[in-house]
Amino acid sequence: MQLKKFYLLTLIGLGLAIIQSHAQVKVSAEVRPRTEFRNGFKTLTDDSKDPAFFTEQRSRLYIDYSQSNFSFKLAFQDIRIWGETPQIYKREPGNTFLSEGWGRYQFSDQWSVKVGRQILAYDNERFLGGLEWAQQGRRHDAMLIMYEDEASKTKFHLGLAYNQDDDVAEPAFLQADGANFYSVNGNYKTMQYGWFHKDWNNSKLSLLALNAGFQNMDSTVSNKQTFGIIGGTKAGAVQLAGDFYFQSGAQGANDVSAFLAGINATVSTRLTPLTLGIEYISGDGDLSDGKNTNFSPDFGTNHAFNGFMDYFFVGNANGAVGVNDIYLKTKWKIGKGSLQGHLHQFMTGSEQFDTNGQLLSKSMGTEIDLVYSLQLADAVSWNLGYSQMFASPTMEALRGGDRSHIQNWAWTMITFKPTLFSSK
Known part of the structure; x- marks a missing residue:
């Protein structure tokens, strides 16, 4: 069945359900084209490379349905680069697919279960996030058992997932040799996590424990565990926030022992809020001793951290040398919009040497990020961004490229997100 016909049948079915029940239904949409100029984005460029210029668009249709004891959501999306599809074509290029498809059943006021393709986003999304900056986002096929009590301001989520692919056709899939081998690159084969959250008047605390099992080429599975503590409090005019993550277990043939630690303070001034913070991420890139100290925020919204x-x-161009990020963030109101500015000083998280064996400076470079935001209408927003990296000789030695070449990135994005229909 073509996906467009499926959209139509879904809407017709929801229309019939509305007539025959007291359900609440909301149909909304999103169109988000983003134009980018990349000239040193993700890694250093040089004179031999031309800048990239393109527009990528996300188009979505959201359908939310709820009754007294259950709800579900369907979200379809199309992701494409402008011009990649001919103006006249007969076959769908395959960029249209299901973004979300989940159902939630409420056993009681506190307990519920949620199953299907869904977003897993918690706290500041450092380790588990929806990655909505990326046009496609990040989704999980999972089951959640949830306890949420408003009176005590307490939440507990237990998540479970087990993944397979279709590289061996049915019916041989269940019994054939190698049928249990999971070949989707970069994804986990199995995942279990528990998340606990508690709010107080001026403070909050979250605890996370997650195990992810990754398929090895020899058909074994490596299990890596991540434990996190995320908290925040307000003391007068100062807001404090921090997180600490530790990773253990195994990744391939190596034992894992890595960590991330971050803390920041936000002070409100008469002109603008100021946030000063530091984040240390372990790593040295040396696996010769069978120890992996490279911390990886595997499923987080990583674009929101360590510079835009x-x-x-x-992506892949990151290196495994650890990162020490000292940053200052602020935001100004300009007319009807706002301008946020971020300043990052990046240093290596370990000692690094050049090709001659000389110790490199820890300083990797300084990045400046500027983003202007303006709400054009209730369902229309516009953003304009510019970032520049001032790389050090250490960055050039680790990444290649030419640090004397200007390293910058500019983008503009307009988002239309209207509600098409909403029942009472």
Whole structure:
């Protein structure tokens, strides 16, 4: 069945359900084109490379349905680069697919179960996030058992997932040799986690424990555990926030022992809020002793951390040398919009040497990020961004490229997100 026909049948079915029940239904949409100029984005460029210029668009249709004791959501999305599809074509290029498809059943006021393709986003999304900056986002096929009590301001989620692919056709899939081998690159084969959260008047605390099992080429499975403590409190005019994560277990043939620690303070001034923070992420890139000290925020919204130019933990061009990020963030109101500014000083998290064996400076570079935001209408927003990296000789030695070449990134994005229909 073509996906467009499926959209139509879904809407017709929901229409019939509305007539025959007291359900609440909301149909909304999103169109979000983003134009980017990349000239040193993610890693250093040089004179031999031309800048990249393109527009990528996300188009979504959201359908939310709820009754007294259950709800479900369907979200369809199309992701494409402008011009990649011919103006006249007969076959769908395959960029349209299901973004979310989940159902939630409420056993009581506190207990519920949620199953299907869904977003897993917690706290500041450092380790588990929806990655909504990326046009496609990040989704999980999982089951959640949830306890949420408003009176005590307490939440507990237990998540479970077990993944397989279709590389061996049915019916041989269940019994054939190698049928249990999971070949989807970069994804986990199995995952279990528990998340606890508690709110107080001026403070909050979350605890996370997650195990992810990754398929090895020899058909074994490596299990890596991540434990996190995330908290925040307000003391007068100062807001404090911090997180600490530790990783253990195994990754391939190596034992894992890595950590991330971050803390920041936000002070409100008469002109603008100021946030000063530091984050240390372990790593040295040396696996010769069978120890992996490279912390990885595997499923987080990593674009929101360590600079918007995505030099660290986004894609493959990141290096495994650890990161020490000292940053200052602020935001100004300009007319009807706002301008946020971020300043990052990046240093290695370990000692690094050049090709001659000389010790490199820990300083990797300084990044400046500027983003202007303006709400054009209730369902229309516009953003304009510019970032520049001032790389050090250490960055050039670790990444290649030419640090004397200008390293910058500019983008603009307009988002239309209207509600098409909402029942009472």
